[in-house]
Amino acid sequence: MAHEHAALQHHFDDMDQQLEASTLGMWAFLITEVLFFGGLFAGYLIYRTKFPEAFDLGSHELDIKFGAINTAVLIGSSLTMVLAVYFAQLGQRMKIVFFLFATLVLGGTFLGIKAVEYSHKIHDGLLPGPGFTFDSPIADQVRIFFSFYFAMTGLHAFHMIIGAGLLSWLMYNAWQGKYDSSYNTPVELVGLYWHFVDIVWIFLFPLLYLIGRN
Amino acid sequence: MSQHIVPMRVYFVIFFSLLILTAVTVWVAFFDLGAVNDAVALGIATTKAMLVILYFMHVRYSSKLTWIFAATGFLFLIILLAFTLSDVLTRDWIPVSAGWGGGAQ
Numbered sequence: 527m528a529h530e531h532a533a534l535q536h537h538f539d540d541m542d543q544q545l546e547a548s549t550l551g552m553w554a555f556l557i558t559e560v561l562f563f564g565g566l567f568a569g570y571l572i573y574r575t576k577f578p579e580a581f582d583l584g585s586h587e588l589d590i591k592f593g594a595i596n597t598a599v600l601i602g603s604s605l606t607m608v609l610a611v612y613f614a615q616l617g618q619r620m621k622i623v624f625f626l627f628a629t630l631v632l633g634g635t636f637l638g639i640k641a642v643e644y645s646h647k648i649h650d651g652l653l654p655g656p657g658f659t660f661d662s663p664i665a666d667q668v669r670i671f672f673s674f675y676f677a678m679t680g681l682h683a684f685h686m687i688i689g690a691g692l693l694s695w696l697m698y699n700a701w702q703g704k705y706d707s708s709y710n711t712p713v714e715l716v717g718l719y720w721h722f723v724d725i726v727w728i729f730l731f732p733l734l735y736l737i738g739r740n
Numbered sequence: 741m742s743q744h745i746v747p748m749r750v751y752f753v754i755f756f757s758l759l760i761l762t763a764v765t766v767w768v769a770f771f772d773l774g775a776v777n778d779a780v781a782l783g784i785a786t787t788k789a790m791l792v793i794l795y796f797m798h799v800r801y802s803s804k805l806t807w808i809f810a811a812t813g814f815l816f817l818i819i820l821l822a823f824t825l826s827d828v829l830t831r832d833w834i835p836v837s838a839g840w841g842g843g844a845q
Contacts, residue, residue, distance in 0.1 A: 545743070546803060546805075546806075549802065549806055550805060550806060550809055553806060553809035553810055553813075554809060556810075556813060557809065557812055557813035557816065559813075560813035560814065560816070560817050561813070561816055561817065561820065564816075564817045564820050564821070565820070567817075567821065568820055568821055568824045571821060571824065571825060571828075572824065572825075572828050575825075575828060575829060576828075590766060594762065594763075594766050597762050598759060598762060601755065601758045601759060601762065602755070604755075604758075604792060604796050605751060605752070605754075605755040605796075607796075608751050608795075608796045609748070609751065612745070612746070612748060612751065615743055615745050616745070707743075710743075714798075717796075717797070718797055721792050721793075721796045721797045722797075724792060724796075725788075725789045725792050725793070728785050728788045728789055728792070729782075729785050729789070731762075731765075731785075732765055732769070732781035732782070732784070732785055733781075736765065736766065736769040736781055737769075737777075737778070737781075739769040739770050740769070740770055740771055740772035740773070740777065
């Protein structure tokens with residue numbers, strides 16, 4: 527029998543089996559996440575088909591520049607994340623730390639831009655609630671669009687904040703030299719989570735920012 | 741270990757493809773294509789998601805069981821959305837007698 531890696535749990539035969547089981551577990555979690563967000567997407571679909579004009583009006587209030595830049599920032603963070611995984615597979619400690627840090631910085635940039643957007647929208651009275659003001663006969667329907675906007679982007683941002691925590695934890699462990707070419711499962715799995723969050727945004731961007739622009 | 745290491749070049753190709761598709765989806769949104777606008781936007785978003793799943797999430801290089809897990813999430817999502825819409829979009833197709841729930845008000 528080959529020598530056992532320190533990170534091998536006793537209930538697995540070898541590192542390959544352990545990685546495979548962990549990956550499947552992460553995907554099972556991501557399936558629940560798909561359906562978690564899926565409920566919001568289904569709600570969006572129902573109200574969009576019910577009030578198409580109001581959704582177009584609401585979408586016009588959003589700034590495509592912010593949305594597009596944030597999409598690019600998030601895609602960039604997926605690239606740095608996958609490079610962190612790549613260097614973890616090669617066992618290059620400082621490069622893992624560097625690319626995890628780059629991912630964290632890009633994630634922070636995304637959240638910063640989102641915060642600026644939120645404060646503009648709240649200042650303009652577009653946050654659903656007692657302060658909501660919108661000059662249109664169908665203002666009530668536009669408010670529903672903004673309920674979806676804040677709920678969906680808010681839940682997405684919440685996932686990003688959790689991701690930032692996970693990245694910080696990975697950076698600490700990577701710095702300590704816990705990941706190498708034979709054991710890098712946590713980096714790989716947080717990568718899966720981070721890319722999933724990226725995919726959610728890939729759908730949110732056109733559905734919220736780009737409708738009724740012509 | 742037998743982890744499949746994808747060449748770094750692949751990641752950069754996917755990254756630039758995703759950026760180009762983002763630019764295309766913004767560009768297309770300004771043309772009036774009627775209902776096709778939504779189809780194009782969702783088509784591009786789905787393509788981008790597939791690139792991320794297959795390459796960044798390594799599903800292309802993973803075991804068949806991982807493929808099934810990844811596909812299952814989207815299968816259930818499609819069921820959720822399709823059954824929701826099959827209800828909501830078809831409610832006016834058949835006139836319902838006023839007696840249905842009409843007694844309350």
